[in-house]
Amino acid sequence: MILKVAIVQQIDSMNPFLAVFQSSTEIGRLMYDYLTAYTAADQTVTEGLANKWEPSPDKLTWTFTVPEGKKWSDGEPITARDVAFTYNLMLSDSVARTANGSFVTNFQDVTAPDDRTVVIRTKTPQVTMLALDVPIVPKHVWEKVSGIKDYANDQMPVVGSGPFVLTEHVAGQFIKLKANKNYWRGAAKFDELHFVYFQNSDAAVQALGKGEVDLVNRMAPAQFDSLDGKAGVTRNKAQGRRFTELMINPGAQTRTGEPIGDGNPALKDVRVRRAIAQAVDLDALVQRVNLGYAEKGSGLVPPVFGKWHWQPTEQEQRRFDPAAANAALDAAGFPRKADGTRFPLRLIGRAGRAYDEQASEYLKRSMGEIGIPLDVRLVSDNQLNEATTAATYDLAFSGWATNIDPDFILSLHTCAQRPGADGKGGTTDAYFCDETYDKLYAQQLSEFDEGKRVEIVKQMQARFYDQVPAVILSYENALEGYRSDHFATFTTQPAQGGVIMAQNGMWGYYGAEPAGRAVQAQGSRWVGLALGGAVIAVLVAVVVVMARRRNATAGERE
């Protein structure tokens, strides 16, 4: 039994230390377990590679226990040394910190006194110690890797600890994984998991309708609507953990303060950024582009993570008001020129993504209203990634999936996440660098009282909203569909209104239950009978016709 999943986004890397794209980290989660995991039912912390953990009284030393019996897919035992190796690699090699660096920046050292125990000492108390979303790699494979930067991690089958093992990857065509028979939770209930590439989600939705693939996510609202009532297809409308944002280049700089990229200097002015944000009609975007399958954007944490989610108060709220935006731009020293424009901006987005294509039209009109002609450029994934990492954009569409612990998404906006002098390293989202924000970030990282931490996290989001390095446009519903005639159930996370794909975990794929065999066998028997009958009927017809023709020729001969 093969679970075929449609995939549209390209893979940036199979190397878990470099992989940033959602598609890549998703596959990373299938290949490698983390130290801890989140339950499917309610996203609370549960056993990952470690099954026990204990902070010291001063919260500076954490001891994790990796139990006996867990094995890598090649049969080697998983030990504490693998865990220590992974974290130490990230501590010693800045390239290895590219994707998940934020989790270890506060680490003092990581040791494995024996095969079962990992001891992590942190510089300051860190609250995310049970939310270290770092794939743990096998030491016996990775200690032979000389340069992380150029390592593609494509020695098939790739040794891992997750429920699936990567066995084949043809870029842009398919990714094949096999169920890991050594998986400590038990092997998945089906044999293989294939990710099949589609040029666009429309083709993927069509393939789902025809039964060529079993699972499709990130559907456009119109596509989701079109599957309503289709036989054999079940739809899943879930609260997404993603947000879509419009990044506004705030004058990108490297960690050392060197300006990089070619963002319009006008955008350095926070008044200009606020005016742009004010001219975007978020309600209209949700209603017309998302067709209502989304919630209006505000803070960095989506409402699915209720307690961390932030909503602006009446005073903080930036209402859609082009007139006020115009006035603000006038006041900021950017009057309209003779032709009615102030300054042009480029908007870059991903070609083939329905949201970008459609929302860019709205934004073009909205910006036109405030005298900013938009040059819309829709490009491929990689080009978009290049432009955003090199800061060669003015406005850009982006989006992030957030984790249960808000630390990661908040860390993306700290000064330290900006790239180094060579333009590499660090995963800044929008080149935001703000003293107030950074101070709050450090505070929340060592605040163990959850109520207080929630308050700080909300303050940070308010600061972000006020400084607008990016406008959070919407929290899209995750619109998924699956062949319920092939796979009866999928595990959603959270259990109520949860997603199947793009989870904080691998439960959706791992927990997929093939549809009952009995039903299928019966169905195929009927099909078989019908086919057999048809074949026999055709044969009989052919024989009859041949016989008659032979008779006819015989008659003619006489």
Added chain:
Amino acid sequence: MRGVGAVGGFLAGRVDRGGFLAQRAGVAGAAVLAVAALIALLAPLLIPADALDVTRVTDGAWQPPGPGHWLGTDHTGRSVALLMAQGTGTSLFVGLTAAVLAVGIGTLVGILSGHFGGLLAGALLRVTDFFLVLPALVLAIALSTVLPRGLGTIILAIGLTSWPSTARMVRAQTLTIEARPFVERARALGGGHTHVIGRHVLPSVVPLVLVNATLAVASAIVAESTLAFLGLGDPTRISWGAMLHQAQLHGAVPQRAWWFLLPPGLAIVVVVLAFTLVGRALEAVVTPKR
């Protein structure tokens, strides 16, 4: 001077076996083109700006054809009929400009290589061969990926990939003309390169070029639609290809919104057919032999 006479004689019918007007299919094609051109010119003047503004439209999305929007509405609630009219201009403009660019390059390369011969011809022909063997669509896709998105890029991409056949044809014609005695006489009388090319070769290849250009427009329109359909066009400009792109991107097929898919497709077919008919008719008129 024969070439000039041929150009002038297209419509009047002074050329050997009947003029353009005698070619019925060609006339029908020309009529279609006239209508398309009229729509293209009038659309921007007659369509109210708000009707195609996604932020201002009031109709629901995916409305089937009915009163008020007799070709239905698209995914944003804009009238497909109005989009069609608006797209006519883009499709024709890109088609024409790209064809002119392609035929221009082709003619230049063809005449130069035919006239001068030698090393220059060798070099030019190798370049021509290079572009000839490259699959035009792949090259155009590559170009429009590398260059910034926009109408100009599309025109450039099509123009740069579809000139080799014209170059070959023009070169052949140039060689034939230059072998004629009157060119030899002109040379003997002291006519330089400019004179020979400008006064003798060019007028003789113009009819061929014209025919070629007409046919090139047809393929350029198809190329534009292809690129736009693949999402490589100017994302904010309405063209028939872009409409097809949006239709498939936003799920017109699963929505069974045939009214968003068929009209642009048919329009492309009709206009391309019209250009081809006109081109063939012109060819029949100007081809020296036959």
